[in-house]
Amino acid sequence: MTKQYTESLQRYQIPGFEQSWGSIHRGIERESLRVTSDGRIAQTPHPAALGSALTNPFITTDFSESLLEFITPAFASIDECLKSLEDIHRFSLQNLAEGEILWTSSMPCPLSGEADIPLAEYGSSNIGRLKKLYRKGLHNRYGSLMQIIAGLHYNFSMPEDFWPAYQKIKNDKSDLQDFRTQQYLHLIRNFHRNSWILLFLFGASPAACKCFVKGRSHTLQEFDAHSLYLPYATCLRMGNLGYKSEAQKSLFVCYNELKSYVECLHKAMHTPFADYEAIGQKQNGEYMQMNTNLLQLENEFYSTIRPKRVAKNGERPLQSLMRGGIEYIEVRALDLNPYMPLGIDAEQIRFLDTFLLHCLLGESPECNEREFFQVASNISQVVERGRDPALILERDGESVKLTDWAAELLDDLDHAAALLDEAHGGSAYQDSLDQQKAKLANPDLTPSGQILREMQQQGLSFYEFGMQHSKAITQSLQDNGLDSTTREMMLNTASESVRRQQEIEASGDVDFDAFLAQWNA
Numbered sequence: 001m002t003k004q005y006t007e008s009l010q011r012y013q014i015p016g017f018e019q020s021w022g023s024i025h026r027g028i029e030r031e032s033l034r035v036t037s038d039g040r041i042a043q044t045p046h047p048a049a050l051g052s053a054l055t056n057p058f059i060t061t062d063f064s065e066s067l068l069e070f071i072t073p074a075f076a077s078i079d080e081c082l083k084s085l086e087d088i089h090r091f092s093l094q095n096l097a098e099g100e101i102l103w104t105s106s107m108p109c110p111l112s113g114e115a116d117i118p119l120a121e122y123g124s125s126n127i128g129r130l131k132k133l134y135r136k137g138l139h140n141r142y143g144s145l146m147q148i149i150a151g152l153h154y155n156f157s158m159p160e161d162f163w164p165a166y167q168k169i170k171n172d173k174s175d176l177q178d179f180r181t182q183q184y185l186h187l188i189r190n191f192h193r194n195s196w197i198l199l200f201l202f203g204a205s206p207a208a209c210k211c212f213v214k215g216r217s218h219t220l221q222e223f224d225a226h227s228l229y230l231p232y233a234t235c236l237r238m239g240n241l242g243y244k245s246e247a248q249k250s251l252f253v254c255y256n257e258l259k260s261y262v263e264c265l266h267k268a269m270h271t272p273f274a275d276y277e278a279i280g281q282k283q284n285g286e287y288m289q290m291n292t293n294l295l296q297l298e299n300e301f302y303s304t305i306r307p308k309r310v311a312k313n314g315e316r317p318l319q320s321l322m323r324g325g326i327e328y329i330e331v332r333a334l335d336l337n338p339y340m341p342l343g344i345d346a347e348q349i350r351f352l353d354t355f356l357l358h359c360l361l362g363e364s365p366e367c368n369e370r371e372f373f374q375v376a377s378n379i380s381q382v383v384e385r386g387r388d389p390a391l392i393l394e395r396d397g398e399s400v401k402l403t404d405w406a407a408e409l410l411d412d413l414d415h416a417a418a419l420l421d422e423a424h425g426g427s428a429y430q431d432s433l434d435q436q437k438a439k440l441a442n443p444d445l446t447p448s449g450q451i452l453r454e455m456q457q458q459g460l461s462f463y464e465f466g467m468q469h470s471k472a473i474t475q476s477l478q479d480n481g482l483d484s485t486t487r488e489m490m491l492n493t494a495s496e497s498v499r500r501q502q503e504i505e506a507s508g509d510v511d512f513d514a515f516l517a518q519w520n521a
Helices: 003-012 078-094 126-142 162-169 176-194 196-202 258-268 274-279 317-324 346-361 369-385 402-424 428-441 447-458 462-479 484-506 512-520
Strands: 025-035 059-061 067-071 152-157 207-209 227-229 305-308 328-334 392-395 398-401
Touching (some): 025 078, 025 346, 059 078, 078 346, 078 462, 126 274, 176 369, 196 369, 258 317, 328 346, 346 402, 402 428
Antiparallel strands (some): 025 152, 059 067, 152 328, 207 227, 305 328
């Protein structure tokens, strides 16, 4: 037993960390735009060979018909998870229209306007029409530009045998389901407090095409005739031009109890909002949005992390959480790294696991409204000025330099890394953490720093940078084929998804007006 491991047990006040507890389960959801050979958003339909976007468990679309989303199952092995994601990439690339490639950056390719962005199609079933109407509502509320920013979602859960043992350690007498839910909320509160560090370390959207801000007010500076940027920006995707909603700015969502979280979102889904009432649910007999409330449904709430549970057929996400508690958490604050074929690699995953384990095991005071909005302010600062060595954040009502806070946090993460290295053997988790400490010492090593340095040194516009990396990564993935077993499995899955969609469409027994009214109720 190493000194570091012993100190780590003391840090988290646990008697030991079983080897099996290191078998963290993770799944990845990666978004990527389909673009033409000259870097314009593809206008072609979702490739038929990929199956049904409504029912394929591996390949779907997000907001746009051109915004692919790749979804892995949950794996205890990092290598198996990345291999699954790689297989999905390869299969998809084999089946794109001729000349199409995947755009590797989070910020989108050049656009002539919102008319270039086709809404995703999900067929004629009621649930398919609902999914498209939700996206139409997003378009009418926020515009389509912010909706085609691509990100990466990281799903995290501890192994099942961890929970009863940890409950015993904590001397908690509640129901195991309730205990697990409370501990995931504990994790979420700590994640919120410290999530700014993920934007600093992994933010990869410091620049954008000028067309992206056309007609919108912004504070970006001109990089060249076609690109805008901020010199210290990290993750513009998470800023005012990205996944932010003015309407939701005053929405305080509390993570102290599951019931209060659910009640807050439920209230927002049933509270009319004047701007959306002005749009109307219908215009000239055509639906414009699902409803005129602050949120059309749960997923419209923009957050850096979500409590999740796999829903039963026909079950709403909030209903699922209230029925079975939190099953896993979904990290939503990650950019695609354009230097990596899959947008993420094993080193980043090890750091995420280290960070999330620390958020789970460390002390986690209850959140309050003041801290909630302080966290939002810190994130805004890091989005625009994260690599500025003079940047000041707010912690517990006091000013603190980002560099000082980050150094303290990264040093504290040594303890979680030691637990995971003890469970797995070797030093891979500490090595990953050391790579992040190097970024703090030299912010040019961050993805955002690398991107701006490359653009400046090579005289590249954001578009040229994006095309250069998108073509190279697409080529590298296409050059290495799938094994026949995997390819057959993907083909069968796609075929089965088409059959499943047809089955859903044939089973509808209520008209869409009644279906929507029931859904909103």
